[in-house]
Amino acid sequence: ETGVTQTPRHLVMGMTNKKSLKCEQHLGHNAMYWYKQSAKKPLELMFVYSLEERVENNSVPSRFSPECPNSSHLFLHLHTLQPEDSALYLCASSQDSLAGAGELFFGEGSRLTVL
Amino acid sequence: ILNVEQSPQSLHVQEGDSTNFTCSFPSSNFYALHWYRWETAKSPEALFVMTLNGDEKKKGRISATLNTKEGYSYLYIKGSQPEDSATYLCAFANTGTASKLTFGTGTRLQVTL
Numbered sequence: 237e238t239g240v241t242q243t244p245r246h247l248v249m250g251m252t253n254k255k256s257l258k259c260e261q262h263l264g265h266n267a268m269y270w271y272k273q274s275a276k277k278p279l280e281l282m283f284v285y286s287l288e289e290r291v292e293n294n295s296v297p298s299r300f301s302p303e304c305p306n307s308s309h310l311f312l313h314l315h316t317l318q319p320e321d322s323a324l325y326l327c328a329s330s331q332d333s334l335a336g337a338g339e340l341f342f343g344e345g346s347r348l349t350v351l
Numbered sequence: 352i353l354n355v356e357q358s359p360q361s362l363h364v365q366e367g368d369s370t371n372f373t374c375s376f377p378s379s380n381f382y383a384l385h386w387y388r389w390e391t392a393k394s395p396e397a398l399f400v401m402t403l404n405g406d407e408k409k410k411g412r413i414s415a416t417l418n419t420k421e422g423y424s425y426l427y428i429k430g431s432q433p434e435d436s437a438t439y440l441c442a443f444a445n446t447g448t449a450s451k452l453t454f455g456t457g458t459r460l461q462v463t464l
Contacts, residue, residue, distance in 0.1 A: 281451055
């Protein structure tokens, strides 16, 4: 069983749809992250949660809404997205939220296409 | 805005060649430098986390060095194998934003027989 699991792996949605991405980690980590990977751009941090509290919101539009009900699960709720939001969304976890101190463990990503 | 630069963007070597890539980052308020390896259709995997100037880390045929004073890190691969083909990412954190890693765009390595 992989440490960080993301579902769905692929998602196609219209601009008026509401969908959610799910991330689950089985590593006992205290911090979880959402990153966005757009074509030819570096991985971009969206949100950081530490012990279920949001500690970083990297100027992400409100059409992306994160939720962390417990330290093992992280969701990204999507609503009225734009075609330019099409990207690979990666979830990651680490022992604590001082990301520089310890490595990140990534999921395989959810490939989102907005039509 | 923190800027992390990686070079080259891509690299094509033959099996057995040794190679190296560069990661440049701001030298002030350094906290940590990470290297990740990302194979196509898989998840990025950590290679090294480096925190001290002069750090040198090794994992098998892969090693990395760190110079925080001048703001660069090198990743070396000795005797490249086809399974080393991947994108190699570096990421930087400073003391002001220790919860946030800023990634470079990566170096894409292809190793052929």
